[in-house]
Amino acid sequence: xxxxxxxxxxxxxxxxxxxxxxxxxxxxxxxxxxxxxxxxxxxxxxxxxxxxxxxxxxxxxxxxxxxxxxxxxxxxxxxxxxxxxxxxxxxxxxxxxxxxxxxxxxxxxxxxxxxxxxxxxxxxxxxxxxxxxxxxxxxxxxxxxxxxxxxxxxxxxxxxxxxxxxxxxxxxxxxxxxxxxxxxxxxxxxxxxxxxxxxxxxxxxxxxxxxxxxxxxxxxxxxxxxxxxxxxxxxxxxxxxxxxxxxxxxxxxxxxxxxxxxxxxxxxxxxxxxxxxxxxxxxxxxxxxxxxxxxxxxxxxxxxxxxxxxxxxxxxxxxxxxxxxxxxxxxxxxxxxxxxxxxxxxxxxxxxxxxxxxxxxxxxxxxxxxxxxxxxxxxxxxxxxxxxxxxxxxxxxxxxxxxxxxxxxxxxxxxxxxxxxxxxxxxxxxxxxxxxxxxxxxxxxxxxxxxxxxxxxxxxxxxxxxxxxxxxxxxxxxxxx
Numbered sequence: 018x019x020x021x022x023x024x025x026x027x028x029x030x031x032x033x034x035x036x037x038x039x040x041x042x043x044x045x046x047x048x049x050x051x052x053x054x055x056x057x058x059x060x061x062x063x064x065x066x067x068x069x070x071x072x073x074x075x076x077x078x079x080x081x082x083x084x085x086x087x088x089x090x091x092x093x094x095x096x097x098x099x100x101x102x103x104x105x106x107x108x109x110x111x112x113x114x115x116x117x118x119x120x121x122x123x124x125x126x127x128x129x130x131x132x133x134x135x136x137x138x139x140x141x142x143x144x145x146x147x148x149x150x151x152x153x154x155x156x157x158x159x160x161x162x163x164x165x166x167x168x169x170x171x172x173x174x175x176x177x178x179x180x181x182x183x184x185x186x187x188x189x190x191x192x193x194x195x196x197x198x199x200x201x202x203x204x205x206x207x208x209x210x211x212x213x214x215x216x217x218x219x220x221x222x223x224x225x226x227x228x229x230x231x232x233x234x235x236x237x238x239x240x241x242x243x244x245x246x247x248x249x250x251x252x253x254x255x256x257x258x259x260x261x262x263x264x265x266x267x268x269x270x271x272x273x274x275x276x277x278x279x280x281x282x283x284x285x286x287x288x289x290x291x292x293x294x295x296x297x298x299x300x301x302x303x304x305x306x307x308x309x310x311x312x313x314x315x316x317x318x319x320x321x322x323x324x325x326x327x328x329x330x331x332x333x334x335x336x337x338x339x340x341x342x343x344x345x346x347x348x349x350x351x352x353x354x355x356x357x358x359x360x361x362x363x364x365x366x367x368x369x370x371x372x373x374x375x376x377x378x379x380x381x382x383x384x385x386x387x388x389x390x391x392x393x394x395x396x397x398x399x400x401x402x403x404x405x406x407x408x409x410x411x412x413x414x415x416x417x418x419x420x421x422x423x424x425x426x427x428x429x430x431x432x433x434x435x436x437x438x439x440x441x442x443x444x445x446x447x448x449x450x451x452x453x454x455x456x457x458x459x460x461x462x463x464x465x466x467x468x469x470x471x472x473x474x475x476x477x478x479x480x481x482x483x484x485x486x487x488x489x490x491x492x493x494x495x496x497x498x
Contacts, residue, residue, distance in 0.1 A: 058089040058110070065095035065115075084108050084129075092118060103127040107153065110134055116141040124148055131155040131177065138162065144169050155212065156180040164198040167205055175210040176202075183216040184241065195220070203228050210234045214260065217241055227252045234258040242266060247325060249301040250278040266299040275300070284309040284333070292316035292338065296324070307331045311358070320344030329354050336361035339396075345420075347398035348377030365396040374400075383407050383428070391417050399423045406430040406452070413437055419444040431455035 059071040068075070071094070073083035080103045088109040097104075099121045111133040119125060125146045135157040143149060149170045159181040167173060184196030199222035202208060208229050214236040223246040226232060232253050242264040250256055256278045262269060269275075272287035281300060288294070294315050302325035315337035323329060329351045339362040348354055357374035359365060372382035378401040380394075387408040393416045394403075401423055410432040418424055424445045434456040442448055 058087045060089050061091060061093045063093075065093040067096045068094050069096075079103065079124075081105065091115065094118065097122060099123070101125055105129045106133070108132040112136065114138070114142055119143065120145045122146065127151040129153045131157070133157050135159060138166050140165050140168075143167065146170060148172055150174045153177045154181070158182055160184075160186050161196050162198070162201060164200055167202065169204070171204055171207070173205045173208055176205070176208060177210075177212040178216070179212040179236070180215040183213070184218040185216075197221070197225075199225060202226065205229065207231050211236075213237045213240070215239045219243060221245070221249070223249065226250065229253060230255070232256050236260045238262040238264065240264050244299050245301045247301055248303045250304045253278055268297040268300050271297070273297075278304045279306040279328075281305050281308045283313070285312040288313040288315070293319070294322055295319045296321045300325070302326050303328065305329060306353075307333075309333045310337070311335045311361075313337055315339055317341040318343065318347065320347060323348055324350045326351060327353070331356040333358045334362070335359060338362065338364070340364035342396045342420075343398040345399045345422075349399070351377045366392070367394060367397050378402060380404070390414055393417050393419065394421060397421065402426040402428075404428045405432070406455075408432050410434055413441050415441050417441055418448075421445065422447075424448050426450040428452045429456065433457065 060066075061071070068081060068083065071083060071088050072086040073081055073094075075081055075098065078098050078100045081097070081101055082105050084105040085108040088106070088111055090110070091113045092106070092111045093115040097119070101122050102124050103126065104119075104122075107129040109132070111130070112135065114130075114135070116139045119128070119142070123145065126148055128143075128146070128149060128151070131153045132155070135154065136159065138154075138159070140163045143152070143166070147169055150172050152167075152170065152173060152175070155177045156179075159178070161183060162178075167176070178197075186196070196216060196218045197213070202211070202225070206228050209231050211226075211229070211232060211234070215238075218237070218240040219242065221237070221242065226235070226249065230252055233255050235253075235256060235258070238260040239262070242261065243266065245261070245266065250259075259275050259277055261275050268281065268283075270289070271283070272289040273281055273283040274287070276282055278301065288310070292314055294310070294317070296319055305326045306328050308323070308326065308329065308331070311333045312335070315334065316339060318334070318339070323332070327350060330353050332348075332354065335358045339359070343365075348357075354377040355375065357377070359368050359374060362368050367380060367382070370382055370387050371385040372380055375381050377398075380397060380400045380403045383404045384407040387405065387410055389410070390412040391405070391410050392414050397420075399421055402425065403418075403421075406428045407430070410429065411434060413429070413434065418427070418441065422444060425447050427448060427450070430452045432455070434453070437453070442451075
């Protein structure tokens, strides 16, 4: 009998050969899998096609999935079930849509057409879809929209038009249609989210969003917007999120953000226009309640900077480098202003005294351990009321309040004032209320004590026309013999 037993050396050779063959098979399989498989574009002929022929799948007669099926050209599906509520047609190559494509699908609520090549939409495209709540048209090639495109979509909650070319036709003098019309969304009163970012919009109408009273999120960043009307958002009380970054708007170019309809945020080094802060002309100012300018390097603020913000309630200018006198009428148009923060601007005289502005017209310096002679208020904007009570003030400089021609009320109570020169108020024609109680200077009947001698009565008519005169009494030390 022939012996077929292999030697140990022969066994090792065969094992090595088998390993090599296995490795080659794996490599061949890898190479075969790496070669892309050709895919065929799915198209409809002029008479239309079925959704099955396009590779779409239907779930429970309510959802149609056609995402990423290489659907190319004109969309004309002839057998769409009228019971559909959701249709996914995104990530294809659709260039146009049959006018009556969705006409008989009345229950349709969600339609996704993003990531296609649509260049225009017919007025009839969504005309019969009144129940539509979500419509995604992002990442297409839309240049402009017909004014009544969404007229019948009255239930629409979320509309995404981002990453298109809306507005690009403004460069073509033969085309007059804007990217979006002034009345583009006038019928969509329930709209909550509107995405217009990454287009080429240069303008939006002054009343573009006037009827969108439910709007909560508006993104218009990465466009060419160069102006926003002051009253653009007056009807959008629920609008909490706005993005207008990367537009040639003056406040955006300066480094500020408009995160909501009520807030202008230029804080923490965002400002690029320092040290001089000038008025912004492009802010929708009628709804701004808060302006944050803190932690920049501001040295001065233009006198007109706050004039357009009639609803302004809070201003933060803390931790800057303000050293110039604040403009006389800096806050004259801000009657709602109740919170102003200038802390951290150590070169401002009233900040050095730990005074705070409680409103556009009130300066509070009460109980701040202010001592000695009270010098001129050189950096304070024109205020109506100043409270200096409860300090250790001994004298008031003759020019102390000369710059504050609008001063009406002055509280100097509970200090240590022993002499008050009547000339200190010569420039305050409307000053009609001065409180001096609790000082060693008083009204009628005051008797100087100790080393002080009653010398003169200063007459000052500060009560206005038809009122009696007010008198202050001055005490002076006995003359040295």
